[in-house]
Amino acid sequence: MIATITLNPSVDICYYLDNLLLNQSNRIQKYYKTPGGKGINVSKVLTQLGVEVAATGFLGGTTGQFIEEKLKEMSVTPRFVKIQGDTRNCIAIVDSSGNQTELLEAGPNIREAESKLFIKQISELIRDSNIHVLAASGSLPKGLGTDYYKKLIEIAHKNKIKFVLDTSGDYLKEAIKAAPYLIKPNISELEDFLGMTITSEEELISGMYKLQDYSIEMVVVSLGENGCLALCGKEIYKVYLPKVYIKSAVGSGDAMLAGMLKEIQKESSYQEILKTGCTCGVLNAMNEKTGTIDTTKFAEIYSQISVKRLE
């Protein structure tokens, strides 16, 4: 089983209207409400791929209850720590021209006792539920130190399981010291980490080699419609994608992570991990809804993706 970690989840609300008017009442024509947060998106895709998944993190209030119920309906097992604060709402307003305005709450403050309880519960979950891989995504809520992911990676090492991390900024800089199994920065996250602008494939590859010092098994740099480049052990791989019709690429990184997790759990080859990951990223981009893939198109897309080892 795989466990995902979403420390600051959200209820994602999407409002559709003709035109957003400021200083006036706006009538909503259509809306949907869904559990959100990067680790939760990863969980949604994993369950669509037929992989058993437990979602963990912090949940509170009626928004937290909503997430828990919806996850159960999707066959994701919720194993969250209940907190005093309220889980946040994130609102996206989409007009008829496709313009999107987002209103994002910061989320609750995690108390020290809650943060310690999560550490205890995740250790118990690993022991009791046959967890093979832990996957953490996104930023940290207030109240947790920037080294929180580092502590969780250390727990994974102690239990001899793999830890996959998709985060950025200071959270990544701190966590990387504990050597996660895989990281998946996109180009701007990698540039931020290295403190440099990347303008060519050569620069990208030499930037990836700089991460080798951290003993990370797989550094996967996702490149949107251009696929990805990955440093796996000592080998560099490049993934080529077919041209497809895109509806929304938001969350494609999360879908890609889900695909990679499925293969990591099966102990598949690097090529297989990258190919399944990119297939899921593409399928998410072909779908309007974040964290939703049409699995009936999996084989067709998969067969059009190629992975080459660069010399």
Ligand SMILES: Nc1ncnc2c1ncn2[C@@H]1O[C@H](COP(=O)(O)OP(=O)(O)OP(=O)(O)O)[C@@H](O)[C@H]1O
């Ligand atoms: N426009 C696109 N066309 C085809 N495939 C795409 C497109 N955008 C993303 N993908 C697929 O999804 C993968 C991850 O995308 P991307 O590099 O945009 O991740 P990201 O920036 O982390 O996304 P997010 O953080 O929104 O989840 C890519 O490697 C690719 O396989």
Ligand SMILES: [Mg+2]
């Ligand atoms: Mg991303």
